[in-house]
Amino acid sequence: MTQSSAPAARLEVRHLTRAFGGKPVVADLSLTIAAGQVTCLLGPSGCGKSTTLRMIAGVERPDAGRIEIDGRLVSGEGSFLPPEARSVGLMFQDFALFPHLTVAQNVAFGLRDGREAKARRVDELLERVNLRGYGAKHPHELSGGEQQRVALARALAPRPRVMLMDEPFSGLDNRLRDGIRDTTLEVLKEEGTAVLLVTHEPDEALRMGDEIALMRDGRIVQRGSPYNVYNAPVDRAAAAFFSDVNVIRGQSRGALTETPFGAFLTPGHADGAPVEIVIRPQHLKIDFDRGGRGPLPTPTDGTAARGTVVRARFLGRESLVEFAMDFDGSRLTASVPGVFMPKAGTPLWLMIRRDRCFVFPAQR
Numbered sequence: 001m002t003q004s005s006a007p008a009a010r011l012e013v014r015h016l017t018r019a020f021g022g023k024p025v026v027a028d029l030s031l032t033i034a035a036g037q038v039t040c041l042l043g044p045s046g047c048g049k050s051t052t053l054r055m056i057a058g059v060e061r062p063d064a065g066r067i068e069i070d071g072r073l074v075s076g077e078g079s080f081l082p083p084e085a086r087s088v089g090l091m092f093q094d095f096a097l098f099p100h101l102t103v104a105q106n107v108a109f110g111l112r113d114g115r116e117a118k119a120r121r122v123d124e125l126l127e128r129v130n131l132r133g134y135g136a137k138h139p140h141e142l143s144g145g146e147q148q149r150v151a152l153a154r155a156l157a158p159r160p161r162v163m164l165m166d167e168p169f170s171g172l173d174n175r176l177r178d179g180i181r182d183t184t185l186e187v188l189k190e191e192g193t194a195v196l197l198v199t200h201e202p203d204e205a206l207r208m209g210d211e212i213a214l215m216r217d218g219r220i221v222q223r224g225s226p227y228n229v230y231n232a233p234v235d236r237a238a239a240a241f242f243s244d245v246n247v248i249r250g251q252s253r254g255a256l257t258e259t260p261f262g263a264f265l266t267p268g269h270a271d272g273a274p275v276e277i278v279i280r281p282q283h284l285k286i287d288f289d290r291g292g293r294g295p296l297p298t299p300t301d302g303t304a305a306r307g308t309v310v311r312a313r314f315l316g317r318e319s320l321v322e323f324a325m326d327f328d329g330s331r332l333t334a335s336v337p338g339v340f341m342p343k344a345g346t347p348l349w350l351m352i353r354r355d356r357c358f359v360f361p362a363q364r
């Protein structure tokens, strides 16, 4: 007898579809989330993330497709359970705590247990979100970050099988956000809930997700670990969603594309096919102009090409240096850690890290 080692799916979505006024907003979307796994549904505004989440929550009816939570059909084949019968916890950006209830009463709100069990669960959760001793306070006595943690405790109190979070941190100021994200992640992991977190911020998805599902125009275009989605994007738009990108165009011949930065391997592209070599700013290497001579090429860096600094901007952790390239005047941007602020007009040399570039068919 064989036994599957894959953890059982807590949330299973198959072929979910929804249109508004004839316009498809979610199109044939499928995803699976295991217990204890955080999947970030990441995509630009309007791509259908919230609609997906709302269908899973049970506040929006799908046109087609099925949703199972813990192996139980909650939507599809003619059935549609209301939110309260789905065992889902919800957390939204504009989470509202009940202002007239204390923190403890807020957290206990969805609990049906007896008094003692309820009190135990409330204490346990307040401890987890670092709010021990806050039970008797009212929401208005708490900071935004503290209120957020109460909202998290409240959503988790009934031990939902699936936690749905829609931009839960976007109402918080930047300095608070990282700390709250980390606390939230820790608590979610301890509880072992399956989490679907909707966000349009790549940094948040990279930081929070075990898996990222990148969404565009109602479809998931790529799914994988943050490392893979960042380092092996399926297309130029997927690469560009995480950072600015530089694009160098060429034509593939015999699985090679010649560029001013030397030849790039472009296997799988037909002879004469236009290709784009895409590279993030941090993977361009800068070298000095030694009286008009560039650096000696190395196998990983390839050939250097000369450009002139157009401007340099200091961004705190890094500096962005924009170049006009000698070979055709095109603009390329390199980022360097720390402060490197060459003056406009300075000639410098650029190299492309071969192991960090992506090759795609050219877009029209």
Ligand SMILES: Nc1ncnc2c1ncn2[C@@H]1O[C@H](COP(=O)(O)OP(=O)(O)OP(=O)(O)O)[C@@H](O)[C@H]1O
Binding pocket: 020, 021, 025, 043, 044, 045, 046, 047, 048, 049, 050, 051, 052, 200
């Ligand atoms: N009830 C509705 N009626 C009509 N159109 C809707 C409805 N709900 C959403 N839409 C449209 O569906 C599209 C996707 O909306 P959705 O809120 O799912 O996107 P999103 O990716 O979550 O974007 P955002 O991050 O801006 O919330 C949008 O064009 C939106 O205007």
